[in-house]
Structure formats: structure tokens, C-alpha cells
Amino acid sequence: MASLHAVVVVVAASLLLMAAFDGALVHADFYNDVDFVWGYQNAGIWNDGNSLSLMLDNVSGCGMVTKNQYLFGSIEVQIKLVKGNSAGTVTAYYLSSTGDKHDEIDFEFLGNETGQPYIIHTNIFTQGVGNREEQFYPWFDPSDDFHNYTIHWNPSQVVWFVDGIPIRVFRNYESSGVPFPNRQAMRAYSSIWEADEWATRGGLVKIDWNSAPFVAYYQYLQLRACPWYGPSSSGECSAASPANWWTSPEYSTLTYQEQGQMKWARDNFMIYDYCKDTERFDGAMPPECSLPKY
Ligand SMILES: *[C@@H]1O[C@H](CO)[C@@H](O)[C@H](O)[C@H]1NC(C)=O
Numbered sequence: 502m503a504s505l506h507a508v509v510v511v512v513a514a515s516l517l518l519m520a521a522f523d524g525a526l527v528h529a530d531f532y533n534d535v536d537f538v539w540g541y542q543n544a545g546i547w548n549d550g551n552s553l554s555l556m557l558d559n560v561s562g563c564g565m566v567t568k569n570q571y572l573f574g575s576i577e578v579q580i581k582l583v584k585g586n587s588a589g590t591v592t593a594y595y596l597s598s599t600g601d602k603h604d605e606i607d608f609e610f611l612g613n614e615t616g617q618p619y620i621i622h623t624n625i626f627t628q629g630v631g632n633r634e635e636q637f638y639p640w641f642d643p644s645d646d647f648h649n650y651t652i653h654w655n656p657s658q659v660v661w662f663v664d665g666i667p668i669r670v671f672r673n674y675e676s677s678g679v680p681f682p683n684r685q686a687m688r689a690y691s692s693i694w695e696a697d698e699w700a701t702r703g704g705l706v707k708i709d710w711n712s713a714p715f716v717a718y719y720q721y722l723q724l725r726a727c728p729w730y731g732p733s734s735s736g737e738c739s740a741a742s743p744a745n746w747w748t749s750p751e752y753s754t755l756t757y758q759e760q761g762q763m764k765w766a767r768d769n770f771m772i773y774d775y776c777k778d779t780e781r782f783d784g785a786m787p788p789e790c791s792l793p794k795y
């Protein structure tokens with residue numbers, strides 16, 4: 502009797518949880534939840550829509566985008582990058598709105614020669630302005646296995662996670678005049694293309710087509726985000742409520758443990774920080790550079 506009671510409670514609790522998630526799609530699949538915007542012939546989907554490959558060959562790259570637009574939440578995917586000689590290739594994974602004052606949150610993976618390190622390149626555009634690059638070497642070989650690349654995006658902050666380690670935070674400093682991406686819905690994109698004029702050692706190493714095709718693999722796409730159906734969704738996605746988990750205080754700042762993890766990643770693996778590039782900005786540093794990181 503007691504155990505039956507427990508089962509009923511568990512079932513009721515999970516129904517409640519499902520109701521709380523409402524329209525927020527969780528586990529997404531590559532058949533139903535994304536469109537291929539170019540190079541469709543270079544995409545492969547298998548495993549019931551749970552696995553995807555994007556290929557670059559001498560004819561075309563390939564790009565996909567989520568069907569839905571979102572405002573806040575968590576966008577998660579596991580990627581296994583191009584193996585071997587990936588010099589001159591870029592695999593991108595990013596969120597973007599449309600229009601000329603667009604917002605964009607980027608992960609880009611810059612390929613390299615066999616045995617040389619990839620670069621994890623990040624950037625954020627708010628109201629059409631980017632120029633906020635930060636770059637890292639991964640602390641693992643990202644072509645060896647799948648790794649978890651997640652973006653948390655909420656009214657307080659944007660966080661880039663690699664295998665659960667926050668590598669970068671962009672806080673909401675609107676009150677200090679720094680635009681924050683909180684008004685425009687975004688879609689998640691991923692693509693692979695040739696960018697050998699800049700990607701590898703600043704363009705010194707060109708793509709070697711003898712190493713083609715270049716293939717990146719994806720799995721476990723999780724869109725735990727607030728779907729946006731037009732301006733009326735704006736308030737719904739921003740409202741602080743239990744259903745909008747991304748608005749809960751625990752997601753508004755990094756925990757002490759996460760701060761420590763981020764410091765570890767930045768102290769050991771960061772190779773470029775726009776906030777330290779005084780020459781580039783001729784001394785007029787972007788305002789967020791002098792505000793607390795977290
Ligand atoms: C592209 O690659 C294919 C397969 O390796 C090859 O047969 C073809 O000649 C190449 N085309 C060009 C334009 O290089």
C-alpha cells in the first residue's frame with residue numbers, strides 16, 4: 502500500500518513537472534525541430550533524429566537552424582568536432598536574432614592541423630554591436646569525443662559552459678548603459694564552413710581539400726528554453742515565475758563553485774580577452790570591461 506502510494510505521488514509529481522514546462526520543449530530532435538538553411542545535401546540525420554552530422558566538402562558547407570525562436574533558457578548540445586586536419590574550417594554554434602540591431606551569442610570552433618589545438622572562440626552581439634571576442638584552448642581534444650556546449654541565457658546573465666564549466670559570463674549591465682540581449686527572440690544555429698582566410702593561426706594555414714570531407718557530429722540537442730510566438734510572448738518569457746526556471750535566483754549569478762571553475766578555465770586556457778586588448782580599442786575600453794565579471 503505504502504509503495505503504491507509512493508508511485509502515485511511520483512506520477513503526480515512528474516505530471517506537475519510536465520505541466521510546469523508547458524510549451525518549453527526539452528529534448529529536441531534533428532528531424533522535427535531544426536531546418537537546414539543551406540547545404541542540405543551535406544547533412545546526415547540518424548538514430549531517430551537524435552544524431553546529426555554536418556559536412557564541409559569542396560562543393561559546400563552546411564547549416565541548420567531551430568524552427569522555434571526562444572527568449573531565455575538553456576540551449577545545450579553535444580558536439581564532436583572534425584577529426585584530423587581541420588585547419589581552415591570553422592564549426593559554429595550560436596544563438597541569433599534577425600534584423601540590423603541583432604543580438605547574437607556565439608561559440609565557434611576554429612580548426613587546426615592534425616595534433617594542434619582547436620580554438621574555442623566566443624563573442625556576443627547586443628543591439629548589433631559585437632567586438633567582444635574571448636578565446637580559449639579546450640582542455641581536451643574536442644574531436645575525440647562528444648562534449649557538452651551549453652548557453653544559459655536569462656534576464657540577469659549569459660553564461661557559456663563547456664562540460665559544465667562556465668568559461669565566460671556576460672552580465673546584464675543595462676543600468677550602466679551596456680545593452681543586454683533581453684528583448685529579441687533568437688534561434689539556435691549550427692554550421693560548418695571554410696574560413697581559411699582567418700581561422701587557423703590567423704589565416705596562415707589554409708584548408709587542405711585532400712583532407713575533405715570535414716565532418717562535425719552532434720547529439721543530445723536540448724532546448725530548455727522559452728518558445729517565442731510573437732511580441733506577446735515577451736512578458737511571458739521574462740516573468741519571474743516557477744515555470745520560468747531561468748528567472749529563478751540560482752541562475753542569476755554563478756555559484757562560488759562555478760566562479761572557481763571559471764577562474765580555473767580562464768587562468769589556464771584563455772588565449773584572448775577583448776577587455777585586455779587596450780591597443781585595439783585605443784584605450785576606450787567597452788564599459789563592461791571595468792564592471793565586475795560576475
Ligand atoms: C571535389 O572532391 C571530389 C571528391 O574528392 C573530387 O572528385 C572533385 O574533383 C573535387 N572537385 C573540385 C572542383 O575540386
Ligand SMILES: *[C@@H]1O[C@H](CO)[C@@H](O)[C@H](O)[C@H]1NC(C)=O
Pocket residue numbers: 577649650651662664665666
Ligand atoms: C551540460 O551542461 C549544462 C550546463 O552546465 C548542464 O546544465 C547539463 O546538465 C549538462 N548536460 C549533461 C548531459 O550533462
Ligand SMILES: *[C@@H]1O[C@H](CO)[C@@H](O)[C@H](O)[C@H]1NC(C)=O
Pocket residue numbers: 611612613614617618619620700701702703
Ligand atoms: C593551431 O596551432 C597553432 C600552433 O600550435 C596555435 O598557435 C594556434 O593557436 C592553433 N589554433 C588555431 C585555431 O589556429
